Amino acid sequence: MSRRPFTPKVVAANALLDGDAVWLTADDRWTRDMAEAELIEDEAVAEDRLIHALSQGHEVVGAYLVDAKATAEGPAPTHFREAFRTRGPSNYRHGKQADASRGL
Structure with a gap:
């Protein structure tokens, strides 16, 4: 059984x-801007970072690798x-979605 190669997460x-x-982020902050996220290129590191994220239940829920x-x-x-998801909720036009429509 072949395994798919790891892709960045x-x-x-x-x-x-x-x-x-x-x-x-690489310095353990949570950001609303995906461009600031830590890009993980090693599978073992990705698993470690996910475990760390799952321990942050006082700040976030539903952590997963993308x-x-x-x-x-x-x-x-x-x-x-x-x-x-980077554009925010779809049920109303404000916040990130409104900013995107104005080209911000």
């Missing part, structure tokens, strides 16, 4: 108090679901 979760999508790619601006999503 970031750790994603939801902020405990407001539910926003957040990503783990496929990502390196860009000049920082990590970026490779799947539409994660690209959608």
Whole structure:
């Protein structure tokens, strides 16, 4: 049975108090900007970072690993679901979604 090669990842979760999508940075902060996230290129390190994130239940819920790619601006999503999460909730037009429509 062949195993898929490891692809770069970031750790994603939801902020405990407001539910926003957040990503783990290299210095253990949670950011609402995926471009600031730590891009992890080693599978063992990714597992360790996920374990660390799962221990942060006082700040986040639902931590998981997300496929990502390196860009000049920082990590970026490779799947539409994660690209959608970077724009915030879809049930109203304010916050990140409103900013995106204005080109911010």
